[in-house]
Amino acid sequence: MTVLILTSEEDVTADLVVARLHGTGTPVLRLDPADLPGKAVLSADYAHGDFDGHLSVNGHVLSMGGLRSIWVRRPGEPAAHAADPSPWLTAETRQALYGMLHSAAARWMNHPRNADQARLKPWQLRVAHLSGFAVPPTVFTTAPRLAREFVEEYRDVVVKSASGPPPGDPALTLPTTLIGPDTDFSAVAAGPALLQKYVPKRADIRLTCVGSRLFAARKTAGPDQVDGRFGETGHAWEPVPVPERIGKAVHEYVTLAGLAYAAFDFAEDWDGIWWFLECNQGGQFGFVELETGQPIAAEVALWLAQHRADRRASDRRG
Amino acid sequence: MTVLILTSEEDVTADLVVARLHGTGTPVLRLDPADLPGKAVLSADYAHGDFDGHLSVNGHVLSMGGLRSIWVRRPGEPAAHAADPSPWLTAETRQALYGMLHSAAARWMNHPRNADQARLKPWQLRVAHLSGFAVPPTVFTTAPRLAREFVEEYRDVVVKSASGPPPGDPALTLPTTLIGPDTDFSAVAAGPALLQKYVPKRADIRLTCVGSRLFAARKTAGPDQVDGRFGETGHAWEPVPVPERIGKAVHEYVTLAGLAYAAFDFAEDWDGIWWFLECNQGGQFGFVELETGQPIAAEVALWLAQHRADRRASDRRG
Numbered sequence: 001m002t003v004l005i006l007t008s009e010e011d012v013t014a015d016l017v018v019a020r021l022h023g024t025g026t027p028v029l030r031l032d033p034a035d036l037p038g039k040a041v042l043s044a045d046y047a048h049g050d051f052d053g054h055l056s057v058n059g060h061v062l063s064m065g066g067l068r069s070i071w072v073r074r075p076g077e078p079a080a081h082a083a084d085p086s087p088w089l090t091a092e093t094r095q096a097l098y099g100m101l102h103s104a105a106a107r108w109m110n111h112p113r114n115a116d117q118a119r120l121k122p123w124q125l126r127v128a129h130l131s132g133f134a135v136p137p138t139v140f141t142t143a144p145r146l147a148r149e150f151v152e153e154y155r156d157v158v159v160k161s162a163s164g165p166p167p168g169d170p171a172l173t174l175p176t177t178l179i180g181p182d183t184d185f186s187a188v189a190a191g192p193a194l195l196q197k198y199v200p201k202r203a204d205i206r207l208t209c210v211g212s213r214l215f216a217a218r219k220t221a222g223p224d225q226v227d228g229r230f231g232e233t234g235h236a237w238e239p240v241p242v243p244e245r246i247g248k249a250v251h252e253y254v255t256l257a258g259l260a261y262a263a264f265d266f267a268e269d270w271d272g273i274w275w276f277l278e279c280n281q282g283g284q285f286g287f288v289e290l291e292t293g294q295p296i297a298a299e300v301a302l303w304l305a306q307h308r309a310d311r312r313a314s315d316r317r318g
Numbered sequence: 319m320t321v322l323i324l325t326s327e328e329d330v331t332a333d334l335v336v337a338r339l340h341g342t343g344t345p346v347l348r349l350d351p352a353d354l355p356g357k358a359v360l361s362a363d364y365a366h367g368d369f370d371g372h373l374s375v376n377g378h379v380l381s382m383g384g385l386r387s388i389w390v391r392r393p394g395e396p397a398a399h400a401a402d403p404s405p406w407l408t409a410e411t412r413q414a415l416y417g418m419l420h421s422a423a424a425r426w427m428n429h430p431r432n433a434d435q436a437r438l439k440p441w442q443l444r445v446a447h448l449s450g451f452a453v454p455p456t457v458f459t460t461a462p463r464l465a466r467e468f469v470e471e472y473r474d475v476v477v478k479s480a481s482g483p484p485p486g487d488p489a490l491t492l493p494t495t496l497i498g499p500d501t502d503f504s505a506v507a508a509g510p511a512l513l514q515k516y517v518p519k520r521a522d523i524r525l526t527c528v529g530s531r532l533f534a535a536r537k538t539a540g541p542d543q544v545d546g547r548f549g550e551t552g553h554a555w556e557p558v559p560v561p562e563r564i565g566k567a568v569h570e571y572v573t574l575a576g577l578a579y580a581a582f583d584f585a586e587d588w589d590g591i592w593w594f595l596e597c598n599q600g601g602q603f604g605f606v607e608l609e610t611g612q613p614i615a616a617e618v619a620l621w622l623a624q625h626r627a628d629r630r631a632s633d634r635r636g
Contacts, residue, residue: 036460037460037507037508037509037510040460041460041461041507042458042459042460042461042510043457043458043459043460043461043464044440044457044458044459045456045457046440046443046444046447046453046455046456046457047455047456047457047468047515048455049447050447051443051444051447079509082508082509083508084508086484088481088484089508089509091480091481091482092479092480092481092509092510093509093510094481095438095439095440095458095480095481095510096440096458096459096460096480096510096512098438098441099438099439099440099441099442099458099480100440100458102435102438102440102441102444103440103441103443103444112434112435113431113432113434113435114431116430116431116434117420117430117431120413120416120417120420121413121417122362122364122413122414122417122418122420122421123416123417123420123421124417125364125369125421126364126369126420126421129364129367129368129369135364137364137365137366138364138365139361139362139363139364139365140360140361140362140413140414140417140418141360141361141362142354142355142358142359142360142361142414143359143360143361146361150365161410162409162410162413162414162417163406163409163410163412163413164409166404166406189355189359190355190400190401190402191355191397191400191407191410191411192355192360192410192411192413192414194414
């Protein structure tokens, strides 16, 4: 029974997991969907009263009946490396590849259906609230008046991007930024703004959830540091125990969202409360593992390698 | 409690349903996501310990607490009509709009998560087989040898597009086409081919499923007509009863796929067997209603207008 990893060629995080899988003798096939058709060959057969499919990469053949699990890491766009690429060829190849993989009885980390929904930031806040997390007051709005009222009510407010940084070359960074009531809100009418009450924090928390295993890490914040992703604080990520209430909320969240893997970001305030900021279903874990020594790659490998029946609780509708 | 219809401005099928909803006094809000931000204003509030949101279109305000159901008809791309459109503005607006709508407790026809999966043709065949339909032998392949072997085994084979016609101006039509073993299959290596055993048919069947109500229509095929969508047969769509076995399979299919609406296409062979060809979760119904007089628009309106508790069975995880 083979583990399929969908990712682009250069991916050191995937390399870590592949090494662990090799270590346990679990067969692995690595495919960048961009290499299909071309380096990879696919055939899905709905012909003899049932379904079977095959995927062949560099001479290694994987039968859908022998597929244990699928890790959607950083897959390229289907057919992106084709000799004659086109949006239509990408659409046809996406149909063939993902249609075949959805037909298989494999476990997904994470299932694309759940992953797409889990990327919606406003929905994340709703699910976080329902799961029992402390969630900073937040508004998404295209109404300048409501944006101003929100800032007047909460005073210290940050503005963020919901979908990530705007594309561009060189890439624009868009750090979370503090704003005040004197801000000009007229531009909100032209594009939705994500405004969130600023949580004065003494630390950033990154909690990685793999199946039912949780790894929390903490990094002391620099003075007046707003966005933990930018700027050097002189502090490193250190392992930290998961409070029981947080553990329950994480379990509830990944169950509601149908996720086998999730990376949560929290701000720890001066009372020690962990405020939910976001949950990235495809979040990196290499940097945390490097600094904390937490065996996250090994746990991902274990989840991917286990039999369906091994651990029902961590299967989460995948 | 209001029904929200996501569709572009010109949509006569939506007009039919809106007229029915007006007839029963159900409030309706119609939004083209392309008009956001601009004509429409949105605000989603995760601020006072709970969630609330508002959508305002042409002075009509809809609160998320007053949202009964969402019909995803033919929505435009978010922010497509913005004064200064960009992929990033579309991504941010998609986050804000769909994130807010996913947060609401409304029923969906169909939920985007299930709709995306339901568009995968290979997966459709798998689900159709599991649901009990007769499915013509089919292969999706990028291997020329397997394509040739499939045609040699089944002799009369059609080739189709999985994702729809290639884009272009003028638009290319890509009718389902009969091929034989003398075909040159080398191009299969450059793009996946969908090959299906040809079902000699005496009629096309279109079955529309709305919640738990089924409407089947039949159109006698022309002699040697391969693709029912092209060419005039001189025959019209006529209502036809749904065989019990088909009704059971449809129910199973929409339950597995999580769909509240689905349009099934079958080929009726000379023994009267209905062969599953595809299931379009967003399929048109105006042309069938026009020719058969089947009250499909009224049933869609009824589904959208009903309370959540009214009909548990037709709610289907929406």
